[in-house]
Amino acid sequence: MAITMKECLELQLLEMEMLFSMFPNKGEISLQDKNALTYVQMYLKNIKEGLPPRIEYSISVDIDEPKVKVDLHVSLPHSYPHSAPQLFARSEALNRQNQLQLNKHLTSHISSLDSGELCVCAAVQWVRDNSASDFQNSDVSSETSPKEKAVKIIFHRMWIYSHHIYRQELKKKIFDCAKQLNLTGFCLTGKPGIICVEGLKENAEEFWHVIRYPNWKHISCKHVESMETEGNGEKLHLFHTFEDLQFQAHGDYGLRNDYHMDLGQFLEFLKQHQSEHIFQLLFGVEGKQSDN
Numbered sequence: 001m002a003i004t005m006k007e008c009l010e011l012q013l014l015e016m017e018m019l020f021s022m023f024p025n026k027g028e029i030s031l032q033d034k035n036a037l038t039y040v041q042m043y044l045k046n047i048k049e050g051l052p053p054r055i056e057y058s059i060s061v062d063i064d065e066p067k068v069k070v071d072l073h074v075s076l077p078h079s080y081p082h083s084a085p086q087l088f089a090r091s092e093a094l095n096r097q098n099q100l101q102l103n104k105h106l107t108s109h110i111s112s113l114d115s116g117e118l119c120v121c122a123a124v125q126w127v128r129d130n131s132a133s134d135f136q137n138s139d140v141s142s143e144t145s146p147k148e149k150a151v152k153i154i155f156h157r158m159w160i161y162s163h164h165i166y167r168q169e170l171k172k173k174i175f176d177c178a179k180q181l182n183l184t185g186f187c188l189t190g191k192p193g194i195i196c197v198e199g200l201k202e203n204a205e206e207f208w209h210v211i212r213y214p215n216w217k218h219i220s221c222k223h224v225e226s227m228e229t230e231g232n233g234e235k236l237h238l239f240h241t242f243e244d245l246q247f248q249a250h251g252d253y254g255l256r257n258d259y260h261m262d263l264g265q266f267l268e269f270l271k272q273h274q275s276e277h278i279f280q281l282l283f284g285v286e287g288k289q290s291d292n
Contacts, residue, residue, distance in 0.1 A: 003082050003116070009040050012055060012076055015118045022124070023059060032056040032272075051078060053246050053269075061127050066135050068093040070127050073240035074120055081118050084110070086241040088184075089127055093135055096232035100182060102131055155233040156204035157185075157225040158197050160211075161282050163218035165193025170216075171244075177210050178242040186243040190261040194245075194282065196275075198237055201226065223281045238273045245269065 016037060023029050031037070036055050042048035055076045060069055068091055075086040087110060089102050109126050113119050165171065165187065174187050174195065181203040185196035197207050212219055227236060247265040263283070270276050 005078050006044060008079050008082055009044060011081055011118060013040060015120055018121055028060050030058050059124060061124055063128065063131055065132055068135055070131055072124060072127055075241050075243055077244060081116055085120065087123050088241045152228055152230050153233055154201035155227045155229050155236045156201040158204050158208060158221055159223040159278055159282060160195040161220055161222045162193035164191040165189050174211055175242060177207050181207050183207055184237050184239040184242055186239060186245040188245040188261060188266065198239065223278065238275060
């Protein structure tokens with residue numbers, strides 16, 4: 001029997017209650033949008049029509065041995081748990097290679113769970129029980145190769161504009177490619193379509209090459225932010241995962257070519273991620289929000 005979106009949202013709130021009971025202290029769970037849960041509750045009570053694009057939050061997980069913290073970043077689509085969540089574990093105590101390995105194992109574990117089941121609590125427990133070896137390996141690596149920390153890399157952030165992004169197979173290609181290349185950012189579906197990817201320069205450039213080939217028309221890279229940094233560049237990321245960004249649309253839903261995205265909401269999203277200046281580079285006009 002198919003599960004409805006409202007049922008999915010009710011399950012998401014139930015899991016959040018369990019998580020808050022597991023992490024009752026201030027700062028252990030941080031919501032990206034502090035009003036998101038209230039909006040979902042109002043939506044379920046038919047008080048409010050709109051929903052936040054996703055429920056996104058991070059959980060600070062204590063690891064006993066060694067004594068370190070892992071931040072588990074969670075991004076839930078409206079259809080979770082029917083659809084899989086985006087989970088990403090990060091710790092300043094891990095080097096890039098071990099962090100990639102940790103997330104690879106976490107993804108594999110979540111994929112092994114029953115489809116359609118709540119899994120964030122399971123992910124938290126898995127991180128507690130299974131991440132110690134990655135920290136130990138990271139410590140060994142840093143002791144045997146101390147100079148690796150001083151290696152400089154080029155961090156790239158690419159802002160890509162498309163006339164529109166609708167097709168599911170195209171979205172799948174975008175998300176699969178970003179995941180394979182360990183890039184964070186977002187894809188804004190609709191008209192216009194906007195993609196942002198950030199990570200190692202060679203990975204970002206490979207992403208750009210893959211998605212525009214062989215014949216994607218009406219797409220251009222509007223702006224590139226490039227920075228040289230030491231280490232893995234993790235502190236330069238503005239996004240924790242690669243997000244499926246969706247806002248309320250204007251126009252007739254039945255007419256594909258009139259599916260215009262709410263750019264006011266997009267501007268607010270850019271502000272939240274310290275990227276308000278990009279609006280003018282993408283659209284040629286200064287972003288202004290309504291006073292309403």
